[in-house]
Structures are given as structure tokens and as C-alpha cells.
Amino acid sequence: MFGSSVEAETLDPHDTVDNFAWRAIYYCYDRLVKFRGGTTEIEPALALSWEISPDGTSYTFHLRQGVTFIDGAPFNAEAVAYSFRRLIELGRAASGTVEGILDVSGIEVIDEFTIRFVLNFPFIPFLGTLATNQASIVSPGVEQHGPADHGASWLAEHSAGTGPFYVKEWRRGDVIILARNENYWGPKPALREVQIRYIPEAAVLRELLEKGEVDMAEVLTDEQLDALAGVSGVTVFEAPSFSVCRLYLNCTKPYLSDVRVRQAISYAIDYEGIIYAVTKGHAVQMRGPIPQGMWGHDPSVPQYTRDLTKARALLAAAGYAKGFRLTMLIDPGIPAWVDIATIVQANLAEIGISVDIVGYARPTMRAMIDRSEHEISIGYWTPDYPDPDMFAWYWFYSKNRGLGGNRSFYTNPRMDELAVGQRAEPDPNKRLEMLKELQRIAVEDAVYVYLYQATYRTAMREWVKGYVYNPMLLYMPNFDTISKDYGAG
Structure with missing residues (x-):
């Protein structure tokens, strides 16, 4: 479970x-x-x-x-x-x-x-x-x-693959049941069935894990994970990751279309406060869009720090010294996003920007983002393959606007040239220079608020055996090789 x-x-x-x-x-x-x-x-x-x-x-x-x-x-x-x-x-x-x-x-x-x-x-x-x-x-x-x-x-509700499992049933709002493919060509999974149960309240999910009524649990807050680390029979796994959290600033909307407003917002954010309040220190502030540890990351890219004087001056220069009102779209089912939104709301109030937090279930929220119906929103991003292209082309190419990756609906012809060009450049040194320029523009234009790069953490009962972490497969446990040993935990 x-x-x-x-x-x-x-x-x-x-x-x-x-x-x-x-x-x-x-x-x-x-x-x-x-x-x-x-x-x-x-x-x-x-x-x-x-x-x-x-x-x-x-x-x-x-x-x-x-x-x-x-x-x-x-x-x-x-x-x-x-x-x-x-x-x-x-x-x-x-x-x-x-x-x-x-x-x-x-x-x-x-x-x-x-x-x-x-x-x-x-x-x-x-x-x-x-x-x-x-x-x-x-x-x-x-x-x-x-x-x-x-x-x-x-x-959308079934499966049609050759994999070790298939979708047996999906009861929306309740559970997805995966059954073992008895005719699988490869090693047969130890698990006959995997139930992925939707438990929207993280506090309830934590309690069920403690009681042993679920075997693995995601997504829990770092505070909950810290508490679970001391519970007998529970293991909290953690490892470095390329997973990042960013705020989308919709560049097509009034106010946010002005780069000075986006820069002001970036200067107003209390990055350290968010990292310690939300992740309990299990993260580092992002320095540009490409995460630390990945080839192509430029450690010399400027990094925004909280500076209310600069933020207010930029708003005044943009003609908004008296401030204005924005909405921030989140999924309230993800506790960390609720906490981040609350901090962002307080931070921006200090420079005269009133933020109304609007919450929808994740599928609705994502559909709204895809239709550009947000002003500010929030999201995680983790690469699917180990290359900076995942953060360059996806995030900044104008044709990717929406769920394709460019969730700030940002358009810049030079960035299009760089995002597309770095994909096709075979010379690693030339490609690196293109990526460096892309990162500098991305920060200067404040396309996103680059919040933090997180440590990956997940909790499971000790009877779960064979779990293998892969940084390219975050939130996707290896159900095909996991087993359960009730003699442990």
C-alpha cells in the first residue's frame, strides 16, 4: 500500500x-x-x-x-x-x-x-x-x-504496455490498483498488487504510516519526516537530488509583464526563511535555473537575496510605489506549498503587494496553469534525463508555454535561440557558454523565483525491502523489485 x-x-x-x-x-x-x-x-x-x-x-x-x-x-x-x-x-x-x-x-x-x-x-x-x-x-x-x-x-484511465504491472482499476479520489503482469517477459515482481491510495491530508497519511496501514508515504512535510525518523519500524530515506522548487511569475499578466516588478518580487522573498521553515534546512537556495551538481550549472550566476530597499525602489521605478494585488495559485493538498504561499504573502505585503492565495486540487491547478489562468503559482521540477536541457529548453523556450515547462509564459527571442541552440551544439565548450548566457538572462529577467534545491526524502516501513533510489525517477519507487518482509519492522 x-x-x-x-x-x-x-x-x-x-x-x-x-x-x-x-x-x-x-x-x-x-x-x-x-x-x-x-x-x-x-x-x-x-x-x-x-x-x-x-x-x-x-x-x-x-x-x-x-x-x-x-x-x-x-x-x-x-x-x-x-x-x-x-x-x-x-x-x-x-x-x-x-x-x-x-x-x-x-x-x-x-x-x-x-x-x-x-x-x-x-x-x-x-x-x-x-x-x-x-x-x-x-x-x-x-x-x-x-x-x-x-x-x-x-x-487516460487504463494501461497498454509490456511492463511488469498493469492498471487493474482506478477509482478517482480513492485508489489506483496495479496488478502484476503474470506474462511479463522479465523477472516477475514480488508484489502481486500495488495500491496507490490517495490520502489528501498529510497528517492522516503520516498517522497511517506510523500504524503500519500503509507501507510507503509521499508527499509529507520535512517536519513530519523528521518526526517519523524517530518512530520504531519506520525508515526515512534521504539523498541529494536535482529536484527544485520555483515560483511561476506569469509574464503575460499586468504588473508581472514588467521585469522590474518580477525583480522586486525576487528581492522581497525571504529565501532562508522559506528553506528553514518549510524544509527544516533540507535544501539550499537555487543559484539560477540549472541545479548544483549538474553539468552546465554556473556557480557565478547572481543570486537574489532579500533586500526590501531594492524591491521597493524597483516597484517605484515601475510606477507601482503604492503596490497592487495579485493572486497565487496552489494545491492546498501539498502542505509545503501552503507554507510557502503564506510566507510569500507576508514577504510581498512588506513591499505593498497584496497576495490572495487561491487553492485548487492539483489536476485543476495544473489545467489552469496550462491555460495561463494564474498570476503567481508554484511547482516542483525534477529532470527526467541527466542533462541541463531539462532546465534550459523546457523552462525558457517560448513554444513550451504551459505545462510543457515554460510556466511563466516567458518570451524572449534570444532565449529561444539559446534554448534551442544548446540542444544542437555538439561542442561541449560552446554549449557551456550558451548555457551560461541563458542562466544569466534567466536570473536578470527574473523569469521565475528560484526558491530551493531540495534533498529527496521519503518514508517507509522497515518491512519494505529492495527500495532503490534513482535521481531521474523521483516519486516513482521501483515497484518491480520491491518486496515486503514482515519479519522486519
Whole structure:
């Protein structure tokens, strides 16, 4: 039993970019490649081997034979081609993984078990992108459930993969039940069933974990996790991560379209206060958009610190010395966001900006963000593949406005050039210079409020065995290899 204070929005892997939804999706599917254990190294999955052309634009995969989808359809090169065409043609947020990199015309079926992808340019992280949830291989059989949308309406609540589990049932607002795929081609999971139960009140979720009525629990506050660390039979796991928390400042809205207002907000925030009040010190302030520890991070990028004098001067220069009113959109089911919003509200009041906190359930909140119906909002972001592209192209490319990543609806032609250009630059030194310029502009333009980079923490009963942490798969426990030993805990 996995208890979650956040509910999934959809179960279609070619639709969502939400890790909380991926938790239920990821192990219902396989991909051509996968991350090896807790590392970012790539190893075979549905593809047994591959060759990459010398110029880095052609990837040829030799596929595993004898695999079937949960609906009985055979896995082969045509199925892989269908899956990537579906991802591209749906054009939803998940398609950003290959947007501009791979077109439908670049998908070539060589024979029954060989497929080739011809890229538009040599994209260095391409192999890593194929291990992400978005690259899940979906059965062509979903077409029978609605060819007009490639079966998307049906797949939103079902699964159609070759993975170790499949979606047995989803009772919205209650539980998603994953059942073991008894015909799985790989090692059979020890767990016969995984129940992902939606428990919106984090305090209730903590209590259920303490009582042993749930085996694992997310998302709990750091204060709750600190308390659980002292409970007999409970383990609190923690490790460094690339997970970050940022405020979205919608650049299309009145007031926020002025960079001076966004800079004023950035100077008004009490970063240290948020880190210690919300994470209990289990985080560090972000320095620009690319997290510390990731290649491409520029430690010399300026960092905003709380300076109310500068903040007030910037508001006055923008013509808003008397202040104004904004709304901040959150999901109140995530306690940390409630705490952050309360602190932000108090911080901005000190420079004359009144903030009304508006709360909606996560699926509604995300839909509103996608439609640009927010002024200020908040979100976590964790990379799907280990490359700064996840923070550069996704966050700042103007065509990604909305859930695709650019949630501040920011537009800057130079940033478009940098965000797209760094993807295609094969020279690491030249690419690094492009990323440095991008980070400087991102901070100068105050596109987001860069709050903090967090330590990943999760709680489980001691009888949960075999948990493996992977920094690319946050909030997605390895249900396929976890077991339970009630002789422990």
C-alpha cells in the first residue's frame, strides 16, 4: 500500500509530465532502454543493443523478441514506430522530449525487430530521453478505443504496455490498483498488487504510516519526516537530488509583464526563511535555473537575496510605489506549498503587494496553469534525463508555454535561440557558454523565483525491502523489485 497526498491527473504516458502521475504509469510500461539501478547509466530493456552513427544523428535499435503487450498485441518494430508517432502526433506536454529532435519522417522500420531513428541534429542526451516515462512503448491496440485521439481518452484511465504491472482499476479520489503482469517477459515482481491510495491530508497519511496501514508515504512535510525518523519500524530515506522548487511569475499578466516588478518580487522573498521553515534546512537556495551538481550549472550566476530597499525602489521605478494585488495559485493538498504561499504573502505585503492565495486540487491547478489562468503559482521540477536541457529548453523556450515547462509564459527571442541552440551544439565548450548566457538572462529577467534545491526524502516501513533510489525517477519507487518482509519492522 502506497499512500500519496497527491492524486494522478492521467495515466497516459504520452500526455503528462507529472511525476506524481508517472508513479502509477512507469511500471506498467517498458522502454527501449532503462536506467541501471540507482544510476543514470543506460542499459538495454526492450532494445537488446543499438548502434549510433558517427555523426550522432542515427540510432538503430535491435529489439527483444517474444514480448507481448498486456492486450495481447505483439511487440515489434511497428509497435515502437506507432508509439513514437503517437507521442509526436498527440503533441501534448510529454512530446517535448522529442520536439524538434525527432520527426515522424525520421522513424524507420528496418525489419520486424529493427528500428532506426534519424534525428534532425545530433542531440547528445537522446539515449537518456528514451529511458523516460514519455518514451514508454504503447500498444497499437489503443487505436481501437478511439483513433481520432489515438485512444487518449481511454488510455487516460487504463494501461497498454509490456511492463511488469498493469492498471487493474482506478477509482478517482480513492485508489489506483496495479496488478502484476503474470506474462511479463522479465523477472516477475514480488508484489502481486500495488495500491496507490490517495490520502489528501498529510497528517492522516503520516498517522497511517506510523500504524503500519500503509507501507510507503509521499508527499509529507520535512517536519513530519523528521518526526517519523524517530518512530520504531519506520525508515526515512534521504539523498541529494536535482529536484527544485520555483515560483511561476506569469509574464503575460499586468504588473508581472514588467521585469522590474518580477525583480522586486525576487528581492522581497525571504529565501532562508522559506528553506528553514518549510524544509527544516533540507535544501539550499537555487543559484539560477540549472541545479548544483549538474553539468552546465554556473556557480557565478547572481543570486537574489532579500533586500526590501531594492524591491521597493524597483516597484517605484515601475510606477507601482503604492503596490497592487495579485493572486497565487496552489494545491492546498501539498502542505509545503501552503507554507510557502503564506510566507510569500507576508514577504510581498512588506513591499505593498497584496497576495490572495487561491487553492485548487492539483489536476485543476495544473489545467489552469496550462491555460495561463494564474498570476503567481508554484511547482516542483525534477529532470527526467541527466542533462541541463531539462532546465534550459523546457523552462525558457517560448513554444513550451504551459505545462510543457515554460510556466511563466516567458518570451524572449534570444532565449529561444539559446534554448534551442544548446540542444544542437555538439561542442561541449560552446554549449557551456550558451548555457551560461541563458542562466544569466534567466536570473536578470527574473523569469521565475528560484526558491530551493531540495534533498529527496521519503518514508517507509522497515518491512519494505529492495527500495532503490534513482535521481531521474523521483516519486516513482521501483515497484518491480520491491518486496515486503514482515519479519522486519
